[in-house]
Structure formats: structure tokens, C-alpha cells
Amino acid sequence: MYDRLKGFRDFYPPEMTARRQVIDILETTATQYGFREVGTPTLEQTQMYVDKSGEGIEEELYAFSDDGGRDVTLIPELTPTVARMVVDKQQALSKPIKWVSTRPFWRYEQVQQGRFREFYQTNVDIFGTADPIADAEILAFAADALRNLGLTASDFEFRVSHRDILSGLLASITNDDADIDTRAAIRAVDKRAKIEQAEYHGLLTDAGLSYDQAQSFDDLLTTADLDEIATVGNDIVTTAVQNLRSVLAAVDDLGVGEFCDISLTTARGLDYYTGVVFECFDATGEVSRSVFGGGRYDNLIESFGGQPTPAVGVAPGLAPLSLLCQRAGVWPTEELTTDYYILTVGDTRSVATRIARELRVNKNTVEIDIADRSFGAQMGYADSINAETVIIVGERDLENDEITIKDMNSGDQTTVPVEAFPGDHDAPTYEDVV
Amino acid sequence: MYDRLKGFRDFYPPEMTARRQVIDILETTATQYGFREVGTPTLEQTQMYVDKSGEGIEEELYAFSDDGGRDVTLIPELTPTVARMVVDKQQALSKPIKWVSTRPFWRYEQVQQGRFREFYQTNVDIFGTADPIADAEILAFAADALRNLGLTASDFEFRVSHRDILSGLLASITNDDADIDTRAAIRAVDKRAKIEQAEYHGLLTDAGLSYDQAQSFDDLLTTADLDEIATVGNDIVTTAVQNLRSVLAAVDDLGVGEFCDISLTTARGLDYYTGVVFECFDATGEVSRSVFGGGRYDNLIESFGGQPTPAVGVAPGLAPLSLLCQRAGVWPTEELTTDYYILTVGDTRSVATRIARELRVNKNTVEIDIADRSFGAQMGYADSINAETVIIVGERDLENDEITIKDMNSGDQTTVPVEAFPGDHDAPTYEDVV
Structure with missing residues (x-):
């Protein structure tokens, strides 16, 4: 008589049992690392996303006017909300701030396998420290969570990159050409694996690179030889390479080095990332899209009117994670006990x-x-x-x-x-x- | 820079720790009784609430049109959603169906102490059995959950009533006068404790009762003597009294009889209730409003296009429950561990x-x-x-x-x-x- 809305899901008990087990494992792992649960509102002011969200999100908002005439939006991601919460209590909160929350988000987009209009993510973030061990702790949490789900190094890999290496190399190669659109070039790198090579080069030249510059840039990204890159690049690159090496050393100390590979063609689409970025992939390639990603976003809190506050986080989504777990045969049995x-x-x-x-x-x-x-x-x-x-x-x-x-x-x-x-x-x- | 919306709340870790403990206790208790978690969408078609919700809910909906032109609503309560889910899979689901879920709901209403525009409830429902032990199990779950929170019989009481006693008495007293608006009269009873006596009598006479009839009706409700009521009432009343007695006997068997008192002036506002209804009150009266309520709604599934399916449920809300727990000194400490x-x-x-x-x-x-x-x-x-x-x-x-x-x-x-x-x-x- 009444239909469920397209892109929204009912979870009956057998499926919910499995989902709850997976969420519990993610949250228990976060708790072991000292992340603390926060609860967040479902609606925020639309303006926050108009100002802060990356390309593509604004068109997909579930935005409307409430009965009091406020322009409000069903939240499409958590980062702006937790940024607002950090700014609201920045004096009272002792740093580093380590937060976790699992909740639904909404985007009006095409429904396809593993992608829904209402989807669940577990967001894990650290605010208030730029130390490489914080980046490493985010990677270690994510790796441990997947390990606790029963996944192994033959199931998944984290492709780790650094935004400053990408932007520094762009500056070096183009001799600091001010006409280069660095963000557009980085977004091109983010799309690299999903598009034809000609289109990729087209996006790089659209961003202001010559054909030869685009070629050298891509050669450097694909070699992924940090020694060579440190030699070629400017000071930004040298510092970023050092930072990336420190993060990887700390990742080894935390016992999850085997899951992390350098991959400079990994860029992450959102504009607000600043340092280390990474994406989790199915190591067998059977699940072809990125399972989830994360990274450092040191400027966002300040752009929300807060004191300068470095930040780093990751947000595994339950739907893509379930595809990986099902492929690997570790998705919990969907039955009652x-x-x-x-x-x-x-x-x-x-x-x-x-x-x-x-x-x-x-x-x-x-x-x-x-x-x-x-x-x-x-x-x-x-x-x-x-x-x-x-x-x-x-x-x-x-x-x-x-x-x-x-x-x-x-x-x-x-x-x-x-x-x-x-x-x-x-x-x-x-x-x-x- | 950006403000949180009025009536919406951020939960920082110390407060969230306490809330999570309380939710865990409610859900663990439900699990012990064999209730199974379901996951439900945040948006439903607005028409469902226009058709099914009680007086007062429709004006408070967060309703809007999505980008596809669908009229959608942030769900203001769970019952219509779970009714839809039962109807969708009525052949496949083995009965009785016992579901639990904790989630937020939204109503655009005046913000006041313990009442917000975004609020959390744990809904616990049984579908597919009219047996009095099902009503008793709902009461026992609720009492055990409160007991597990640390509350005692000196902290709370369940005031138990029966819709058919109220409607049957109305019919008896008015000699089955077809002009009596039974629903309006029952809503008047629901408001009895919150309004002046003159206004209450006014509502009863508005519903079609004479002054004397209103007086006798109220006298019978306040005596709450089931023997006398069974004598005075018609067959509906006699059957309802027997049903209420069976529920109370089963409640004793389940070990929670001490928390349950007969209170025929308890009515519950929503129109869809059909049999036993109850409300939880602070036994000291310090928290003056009802903490939560529940009851039987045997006709709702059929009205959603399903097969006749009796149902009974309860939905403790976290905000009023926190007022009771704080009054009793059992709200968990709001600090990290x-x-x-x-x-x-x-x-x-x-x-x-x-x-x-x-x-x-x-x-x-x-x-x-x-x-x-x-x-x-x-x-x-x-x-x-x-x-x-x-x-x-x-x-x-x-x-x-x-x-x-x-x-x-x-x-x-x-x-x-x-x-x-x-x-x-x-x-x-x-x-x-x-």
C-alpha cells in the first residue's frame, strides 16, 4: 500500500544482525584506540555545505526549508558537523580530540550496487595534532578494524599518498607557474584510474600543464620512488616526503605496515585534504572501486572560524565494506541466534x-x-x-x-x-x- | 560561524557515554526477550502520515519534496514504518514478529525541557499475536529495562488501562448512542490530568455525553474497580476486563506485577490503540509528564493493506527517560573511562x-x-x-x-x-x- 523510497533500505533482522556485528567491530576497534563516540544531528544549515563541500556534493543535497523558514539539509557527510562541534567547544576540549560515530548520511544520487541514497559510515577523526603518529594511528585503526573483521593482507591494501607531494611536484615541474590550477590537477589524478589516458591528460592540460609537463608529472607519480621524487621536487616535496616516511615508519611500529603501499596516483577527490591521503582497495581487484578513504585536512577547522587545528580521519562506509567482506567470505552470517x-x-x-x-x-x-x-x-x-x-x-x-x-x-x-x-x-x- | 539548528543536539563524548550505556541496557534487555533489531529509513512518503498519524502529528512533520518530486517526510514515529515492513514481507516472516530499534525521530514542535525537534526512542513491538502474554511481555520488557537501569518500584509505575473498557463503558452509559464520538471522548480522558475539570467535562460533552453521563463515566474510571465495571458494562467491557485481568496475571508470572497498577483514566492519545494501553510515570511525581507509553494496536497492519495482524508495543524515549533517571540518581556518570x-x-x-x-x-x-x-x-x-x-x-x-x-x-x-x-x-x- 505504501512503498519504500528508492535508494532507502529496510533492514530485517537477519541482515541487521550481520550489519550490527560489523558496526560493533568497527566501533570496538575505535574504542581500543581511545576514540570516543559523539552523537550528531541529522539536519544542518544548508549554507555549511554550499560553503564547504567539494565538487559534486552540493547538487546531491537533500535540502529544504523547514517550517521556520530555515534552509536545512540532511547531512551528506560528517566532517563539516564535527568541524562545527570542535569550533563550538574549542576552549573546553582537551586535545588531541579523538572522535568516532556511526550514522546514516544522505545524497540524492543514482542508485547502483553498493551505493544508496541513505548510506552508513563510521567516521573516525583526530583533531589537534599534526604529528605523523596521528596519521599512522588512523591507518592502524582502519587496518585493525578490517583485520578484526577477518580480512587479511591478501584481501585489502591501503594506497597511501600525500597531497603536498602532488602539489609540490606540480609547482616544481611548472616552475611555480601561477596559472596552474593545482586543485583541478589533483582532481584529475583522483580520476586517473577511472578514465581513459587521453581524457586524463586532457584534464591535466586543462589545469594548465603543457603536454610534456603532464607526462613528466605522471611519470613521477607512477614511479613512486620517494628518493627520486625528493631529488626532483622543491622544499614542499622534500618536507612532504619526509612526513610520508615518518607516517610509514609509525605505521610499522603500530604493526600494520604490511597493509600500506605508497601510491602517488592516489589523490582523494575532496578539496579539503592537505597532507597524507589514502584509499583502501580490494587486493584482488574484484571489488573495483575504492572501498573507503581518508586523510589529513589541516585547514578545515580554521576555515570554520576556529583556531588553527590540524586534523586527520577516515570513514569506512558499510555498503562498500560489505562488498569487500562478502568477496572475501567474511561477512557475518545473516541469521538469528x-x-x-x-x-x-x-x-x-x-x-x-x-x-x-x-x-x-x-x-x-x-x-x-x-x-x-x-x-x-x-x-x-x-x-x-x-x-x-x-x-x-x-x-x-x-x-x-x-x-x-x-x-x-x-x-x-x-x-x-x-x-x-x-x-x-x-x-x-x-x-x-x- | 555556523550554528546548530534549534531543537537539535550535539552529544559530546562524556554525555554520549552515558546515553550509549542507557541505550545498550534497553537493547540488551530487549535481546534477552528475543526482540530482534531492525534498521529503518529516515525518510518515508508523506502520505503515510497524512493517512495514519494521530491528531497533532501532521502539522509537526518535517515534510518536503525531494529532487525527484516525491513528497517525503523525516519520520516522526516508527509505527507506520514497521507496519509497512510487516506488510511488505508478511508471507515470509514467521510469527510472532518481535522487533526492536533505537533511532532518532523528528517533529517540528516547541522546544522545552526534555522535548526536542530531534529525539531518540527505542521501539519494541510484537506482531502476530493477540494473546495477553504478549501484552505482558511488552510490560515486562519495559519494567526489566528500567530495573536494569537501576530504577526500583519506588521510582516508577506503569498505569495500565484498556481502550475497550473505555469505549465499552461509553456505549453502556449512553445506551449505544450512535452520536457519541468515542475517539474524542477517549482523547478527553487522555488529557484529563493536564487540564481543568471544567474543560475536561466540556470535552466529554462536546463528544456527545450529557453532563450526568460524563459524571458517571468519570466516576467509573476513577474507582478503577474491575468487578464493579464488569457489572455495569456491556459485553465489550466484560471481555476487556477479562483480557486486562489475564494480562495482569501474566505480568505477575513474569515477575513485574509490582510495577503495574490499574488506572482507567490512562487512555493514550493516539487513535490507533485498541486494547491494553499503559503509561510509565515517575512514582514520586517529580517528573510530572508521562515518561513513555505503549499499548495494543490490532487494526493498524490491516489498515496498511496487510492481513489482520494484532500488535502491541512500547517506545521509551531517551529524553524523558533521562529526566526520570536523573531524578532517581541512576543516570550514568557523564565521563570518559x-x-x-x-x-x-x-x-x-x-x-x-x-x-x-x-x-x-x-x-x-x-x-x-x-x-x-x-x-x-x-x-x-x-x-x-x-x-x-x-x-x-x-x-x-x-x-x-x-x-x-x-x-x-x-x-x-x-x-x-x-x-x-x-x-x-x-x-x-x-x-x-x-
């Missing part, structure tokens, strides 16, 4: 609810008949929710002060004295009572 | 990160210096994040292969051999190593 189903036969509810109550105290998932159904219907339901153990509380058994404990996996069952169950066990199974 | 801060002095990062890595494997929250700060600045930061233990990794100590373990509570500290730490301990403290 249930510790106990308590099956009642006849008027045995007082006893059955007493048992349910005692088992629930120990955090077990316990369902009981709440629809007055037949033995067979209850057994079918217990099976549908993957109950591990069924406790049959029948009138006849109770005449002998007994109940039946059935292991749903093996089908084995046994009777036990009703008063002794669950007894001292937190989560007694058939094996415990037989 | 940190297991370890690893303080580095000099060039000791390789060792420090090795220790951090090993401690993180055991799910400890571990922060390390990522801003190259002085000893004092690091100690101040460790204090600001409430670190329990600080591990000082200093160059001089390392010359003797030692590190220092400091208990931040007592200030006691001791040195230990660096290679022996953390050793076999999952979470070694000063007490473990001294």
Missing part, C-alpha cells in the same frame, strides 16, 4: 515464565510461546529463530516435576527435575544436564 | 606502540601520545580522559629495560621490566605488577 526457546504444552505458563526469567538474568536470549500455539507450530518457530536449546514445559512432565531439555542441533533430549533448572548454570545446555 | 594512557618521554615510540598494541588486543581502551607533548602535558591529558593506569615509557628507564606503571587513583607507581609487560595479563594494573 537464540539461546533458548521455551515451549509450553497445556497450562504451564507460570513455570515456563519462571524459567525464562531466570535464564534472561544471565543475558541469554530467551523466547517463550506468546501465541498459544500447538507443539508443532512452536517447534517450527523455535527452528526458524535458530534456537540452540528448546525447553519443553509440558503438563504431563510437570506432574512428575520434570521438564525436557532438547538440543536442536543433534535432536537429543532428556528430562530434568524442574526445580533444578537452570540451577547454578548461567546458560545450561543439553550437554550440561544429560 | 580509559584503561591505559601510555606516556612517552624521548624517543621511545617503538616500545610504547608495541605495548599499546598488545594491550589493545585484549579490548582495553589504550591511548598513546600522538602529539609529541611534554611529560606534564601528557599527564594532564591522561587525567582529563580518566586514565586508570599510566604507563611511562622513558628513555632513561629503557636504558635499564624498565618502564613505570602508575596508578592514577592512588598516585602509586612502580617500575617493571619492559619485556615482562603486559605479559600474560589481559589488563594488568599497578596492583598486579607491584
